[in-house]
Amino acid sequence: MNSALDATEGIDIEPPSTDLARRVSSSLGVSTSPTGFHTPSWTKSGSPLRAATGGLAKHLKPFATEDIKILLLENVNVTGQGLLEAQGYQVTHLKSALPEDELIGKIRDVHVIGIRSKTKLTARVLREAKNLIVVGCFCIGTNQVDTQYAAEHGIAVFNSPFSNSRSVAELVIAEIISLARQLGDRSNELHKGTWNKVSNGCWEIRGKTLGIIGYGHIGSQLSVLAEAFGMTVIYYDAVNLMALGTAKQVPTLEALLRAADFVTCHVPELPETNNLISRKEMGDMKDGSYLINASRGSVIDIPALIDAMRSGKLAGAALDVYPAEPGGNGDYFTNELNSWAQDLRSLKNIILTPHIGGSTEEAQSAIGIEVSTALIRYVNEGTTLGAVNMPEVSLRSLTMDEPNHVRVIYIHRNIPGVLRGVNAILGNHNVDKQMTDSRGEVAYLMADISGVNVAVIKDLYQRLEGLSSRIMTRVLY
Numbered sequence: 152m153n154s155a156l157d158a159t160e161g162i163d164i165e166p167p168s169t170d171l172a173r174r175v176s177s178s179l180g181v182s183t184s185p186t187g188f189h190t191p192s193w194t195k196s197g198s199p200l201r202a203a204t205g206g207l208a209k210h211l212k213p214f215a216t217e218d219i220k221i222l223l224l225e226n227v228n229v230t231g232q233g234l235l236e237a238q239g240y241q242v243t244h245l246k247s248a249l250p251e252d253e254l255i256g257k258i259r260d261v262h263v264i265g266i267r268s269k270t271k272l273t274a275r276v277l278r279e280a281k282n283l284i285v286v287g288c289f290c291i292g293t294n295q296v297d298t299q300y301a302a303e304h305g306i307a308v309f310n311s312p313f314s315n316s317r318s319v320a321e322l323v324i325a326e327i328i329s330l331a332r333q334l335g336d337r338s339n340e341l342h343k344g345t346w347n348k349v350s351n352g353c354w355e356i357r358g359k360t361l362g363i364i365g366y367g368h369i370g371s372q373l374s375v376l377a378e379a380f381g382m383t384v385i386y387y388d389a390v391n392l393m394a395l396g397t398a399k400q401v402p403t404l405e406a407l408l409r410a411a412d413f414v415t416c417h418v419p420e421l422p423e424t425n426n427l428i429s430r431k432e433m434g435d436m437k438d439g440s441y442l443i444n445a446s447r448g449s450v451i452d453i454p455a456l457i458d459a460m461r462s463g464k465l466a467g468a469a470l471d472v473y474p475a476e477p478g479g480n481g482d483y484f485t486n487e488l489n490s491w492a493q494d495l496r497s498l499k500n501i502i503l504t505p506h507i508g509g510s511t512e513e514a515q516s517a518i519g520i521e522v523s524t525a526l527i528r529y530v531n532e533g534t535t536l537g538a539v540n541m542p543e544v545s546l547r548s549l550t551m552d553e554p555n556h557v558r559v560i561y562i563h564r565n566i567p568g569v570l571r572g573v574n575a576i577l578g579n580h581n582v583d584k585q586m587t588d589s590r591g592e593v594a595y596l597m598a599d600i601s602g603v604n605v606a607v608i609k610d611l612y613q614r615l616e617g618l619s620s621r622i623m624t625r626v627l628y
């Protein structure tokens with residue numbers, strides 16, 4: 152859409168009236184809502200749509216893309232940041248996560264926040280985010296966001312479901328070989344000047360069994376790579392999934408643990424996956440087997456792992472994720488962060504990495520593009536395709552042939568009778584296209600209306616805001 156409409160940048164559109172802009176935005180505006188609800192309701196869409204709206208753009212500029220404020224935390228990739236800046240949004244970029252109180256201070260002001268796995272967007276934080284319309288998780292996991300609370304308050308959440316899967320799978324392959332050959336220990340010894348050439352307890356991975364817990368994007372990718380190394384692959388998943396290659400699904404976690412030489416976890420953080428691998432499960436594992444976790448820190452019971460390593464039950468382990476992780480880089484991996492950190496650090500043949508599974512140039516750049524593109528489409532066009540907490544609704548972009556259109560977005564509670572009320576309001580106008588869908592208790596309606604003027608836009612907005620089912624109204628034009 153952008154490239155087609157960018158060609159219209161040269162069109163002679165009268166400059167919008169800033170005074171009128173102020174008046175309209177202060178009566179309906181983003182930050183001045185007397186209700187205290189999230190109301191970036193009179194949101195101005197991006198310049199492409201502004202160009203496309205022809206006559207309307209001559210008279211009004213309630214919000215421009217330049218009014219959209221974005222906070223990017225945790226060193227979101229520069230490619231993604233560049234896309235957002237190219238839209239004209241005001242983008243603030245910080246390298247690390249923020250402590251909760253500081254986060255609350257900053258989130259109050261922004262319409263969009265971009266985070267990675269460390270920033271906890273709890274209900275307490277989101278409650279303060281009066282202007283927020285959308286969250287971009289520049290990662291796979293969305294466990295750090297209260298997605299339900301967000302949906303119930305009209306805040307869409309997007310992520311990047313598979314752009315770093317390959318990077319994680321490759322890291323795990325590296326860890327399997329490194330553990331089997333005790334590479335970490337040999338390298339550490341030689342760094343200290345000690346030549347320690349041993350073959351005892353060192354193995355090829357060919358012919359060994361890899362047990363994958365969670366056969367989703369990462370687990371299945373890993374399955375293919377492991378088979379290429381001559382491993383036998385079994386997997387356990389909460390649902391029945393098609394096996395790739397000659398991998399086999401096993402019916403229980405116990406069956407997997409009893410058969411695998413290497414066990415690797417690739418499940419999301421959920422109540423059911425909390426301490427999924429604890430003392431009992433480690434007891435079920437083969438003597439001298441290896442345990443890997445690059446999913447979430449809550450999935451493995453680490454004190455139990457320390458005991459299993461000390462007793463020799465397990466021959467090695469690799470951890471990329473921990474129950475508590477620091478918000479930025481530094482000397483933080485101590486008992487202050489996790490009470491057993493020192494014990495873990497003292498163990499032999501355990502690879503400890505600082506949550507770098509998805510940290511490759513390829514993955515971060517792809518995630519940056521994917522999530523920023525979803526954010527731009529949501530801010531400028533209201534499209535929810537790919538949202539993790541909203542119904543997926545999309546209407547085709549407006550074109551130059553459709554002047555004097557507005558796009559109405561009405562996010563509402565999914566209760567009986569709403570459409571009757573909404574259509575009583577929209578029905579007096581020419582509704583060119585409309586789509587609605589629901590997900591749980593939240594529904595999302597999008598409609599394009601033609602032939603309207605400023606007074607009508609204002610009236611539509613105010614009447615929709617007056618409905619008791621309303622969660623958030625946005626009018627893009």
Ligand SMILES: NC(=O)C1=CN([C@@H]2O[C@H](COP(=O)(O)OP(=O)(O)OC[C@H]3O[C@@H](n4cnc5c(N)ncnc54)[C@H](O)[C@@H]3O)[C@@H](O)[C@H]2O)C=CC1
Nearest residue numbers: 291292365366367368369388389417418419445446508509
């Ligand atoms: N270390 C890192 O940097 C990274 C870590 N991750 C983590 O890896 C996790 C997995 O990622 P994907 O493979 O992309 O997720 P996915 O959603 O594609 O696959 C997860 C699989 O786990 C299964 N599952 C869910 N609950 C289960 C249970 N109780 N028992 C057995 N199976 C269960 C699901 O059915 C699904 O097949 C993410 O949720 C994220 O937390 C993701 C990317 C990078």
Ligand SMILES: O=C(O)C(=O)COP(=O)(O)O
Nearest residue numbers: 267268269290291292509
């Ligand atoms: O994608 C995920 O879920 C990850 O765990 C990667 O997180 P990160 O972007 O490195 O903070």
